[in-house]
Amino acid sequence: MLEQNRENAPQKVDFDPFTNDYAKDPYPTLERLRANSPLLYWEEGRCWVASRYATVVVLLRDPRFTTDRSVWEHAGHGQAAALCPEFVEMNRNGLFSLDQVAHARVRKLVSPSFTPRAIERLRPAVQGIVDEVLDAAEGKDVLDVTRDFADQIPVRVIGALLNIPADRQAQFHHFADAVVRQLMPMLIKPSEIEENFAAIREGIAMIEGVIEERRQHPIEGDILTSLIQAEEQGDRLSKGELVSLVSGLVVGGSETTVHLIGFMVLNLLQRPELLAEAKANPELIKGVLEEVLRFDNFGRLGITRYAKEDIELDGARIKKGQMVILMLNSAMRDAAAIPMPDTFDPHRDTVTSLAFGNGAHFCLGASLARLEGQIAVGTLLSRFPDLRQEKGAVFGPHPLIRKLDSLQVRLRPAVS
């Protein structure tokens, strides 16, 4: 395959992103990729891997590439039995998959609800959720930042964002868990498939019910109400599109933000001077957040694009239907685009950051993620100023992200 697709046979590069060493520190591997095989055909992954900043930006903006997975030559192969048909249908209409005109249409209708100003209105709700989660930690000496803190916040925030009624919050969580599991169908055991499918179906029915109620009884200032009422030149989102959007918010906004919070705490603990500075000057947390996403991005791989036609890129021939993985983690450490990329500097100008993507599919939830990360970590530091690391971070298996399974911190000095 390699020889067929590349004009100049590249050096053979070992690339195994599924090892624990890679999860702990992927940067030596990524540096080798950028230097030796910046556009690599990765046999095991059956796809191309792009690791240089300039190539990644081209891929993000070139309309000959799409996010629509159905274009992939290997789409539908493999884990079909564990994929819920209703989930697949929902994703087909979701922002992540829609291309060009269809994408621009939905994006135009939903974007006004996710501007920094619109999201700022959620500040009290996000603060309330973080306070509640930390209240539960008050009696503890040791806290697992991943499980007892970060994991508890994003899905509740999305529930609050959509004003999911209190009596259906538990069902919404169940739906969110099932949706996240659908992203990794290879990890769903045959005995769990039925339960997973049922949770998806019940969740869709529940969300359809909430949409219907909200249509009848709009709530002032509510995002779901705005989405239902969103209208541009007579165009509106259908019920199916609204359900897809809710699912997309869960997919895009849960594990990502859990890891943003976990990696922010981890990076601060690794830098005691910076931790002290952030405690003294909470404004610095904004810069820490941006720099964590650039310097220590939690993506194991990256985001994907599929070629809609045969394309020549950087001397490689990418065939129609082939997948390319855009390694955002590597691109943001590329010295050709980022000055001193291996220095953690929370004061740097991050306009070149690709952490939330670039172009048409730029993260819809970027403002919300920033708000959550800042409030979560800022509140943790102000309530537990003596916080320090108790045990080494534990990374677990995950096909898409460097999964931070556990990060134990001591909340107050041990009494001897």
Ligand code: HEM
């Ligand atoms: C640290 C947290 C987050 C990171 C690093 C992140 C990253 C990204 C990236 C890189 C993309 C572009 C994907 C592509 O071009 O293929 C994206 C898209 C998206 N994100 Fe996020 N995201 C985060 C949080 C959120 C949150 C909190 C939400 C929602 C509540 C969200 C919802 C979305 C949606 C709906 C899209 C698709 C936008 C489109 O295709 O038009 N994300 N995100």
